[in-house]
Amino acid sequence: NAGVTxxxxxxxxxxxxxxxxxxxxxxxxxxxxxxxxxxxxxLRLIYYSxxxxxxxxxxxPNGYNVSRLNKREFSLRLxxxxxxxxxxxxxxxxxxxxxxxxxFFGPGTRLTVL
Amino acid sequence: xxxTTQPPSMDCAEGRAANLPCNHSTISGNEYVYWYRQxxxxxxxxxxxxxxxxxxxxxASLIITEDxxxxxLILPHATLRDTAVYYCIVGPYNQGGKLIFGQGTxxxxxx
Numbered sequence: 534n535a536g537v538t539x540x541x542x543x544x545x546x547x548x549x550x551x552x553x554x555x556x557x558x559x560x561x562x563x564x565x566x567x568x569x570x571x572x573x574x575x576l577r578l579i580y581y582s583x584x585x586x587x588x589x590x591x592x593x594p595n596g597y598n599v600s601r602l603n604k605r606e607f608s609l610r611l612x613x614x615x616x617x618x619x620x621x622x623x624x625x626x627x628x629x630x631x632x633x634x635x636x637f638f639g640p641g642t643r644l645t646v647l
Numbered sequence: 648x649x650x651t652t653q654p655p656s657m658d659c660a661e662g663r664a665a666n667l668p669c670n671h672s673t674i675s676g677n678e679y680v681y682w683y684r685q686x687x688x689x690x691x692x693x694x695x696x697x698x699x700x701x702x703x704x705x706x707a708s709l710i711i712t713e714d715x716x717x718x719x720l721i722l723p724h725a726t727l728r729d730t731a732v733y734y735c736i737v738g739p740y741n742q743g744g745k746l747i748f749g750q751g752t753x754x755x756x757x758x
Contacts, residue, residue: 537690568748575734575748576691591745623690636683636746638690 535559537639539624545645546614554609554642556624563629565607566591566636567599569620576623582607583630614646651735656753659729665722667752669735672716677739680711681746682720684731691734691748694720725756 540555558565563584568576568591578591582601596618598610607626611618621643625636652670659665671680682694695702695709697718702709708721722729734751 573750575750576746577748578745581745592747625690635693635696636691638692641688641690 537624537626537637539622539639539642541642542640543643545647546611547647548615550614551610551612552614552644553611554622554624554644555606556608556639557606558624558626558637559605560626560628560637561604562626562637563604564627565601566625566627567597567607567609568623568625569593569618570623570641571620579609579622581630611644614644616646618644619646620644650747651737651749653733653735653749653752655750656755658755658757659722659725661727661756661758662724665725665729665754665756667720667722667733667735667754668717669720670717671735671737674715674737675739678737679739680709680715680718681736681738682707682709683734683736683746683748684729685734685751686728686731694733725754727756727758730754730756 537558566581567579570576577593580599582588585604588599600608621641623641624639627636679696681696683691685691695707697709711718732751732753734748736746
């Protein structure tokens, strides 16, 4: 059981480049989430997917798009990266959106935008 | 969602109990208290949650005051591996996913 996996672990982009962060979970969870964490700060929710086929905005969705590819996978896309998007990105999953909220987190992707 | 207030940092001696306080004076009736921790550079890890009764699991105990305006997370015998940032979060049971992480308490367990 790998839990929540994220790829890549590290990425450096130039301003204006695009990329997709991948996330997969093997716990048969219905709900998945993307967060970002800036240095010295708590996590902020970017987007979430309550179930396969649905996505909703979180606290800081601007500049991002998401795709819930299937029940296992939830990707985050930066269409035109900006230095303000330099951050650590965490993916998480939970049994469902109305459960007691135990979220399982991946190891993170460290993104630097120059 | 109710906001929380935590001290920015605390120290604890190895083997002693670590008591981490959290104020949530604007908590509403359907909101739970959740605790997560984040060990350096890793993703957060769920610890425990509760509504109004005290809760205990293999990791920690959660003590919620009768008026629910504050709570304390207790790590009964802290080890060096418990050094982490601890986040106290409040949120409704039926609005899963919208966890609002504050800045947490950085706990340093010292030998």
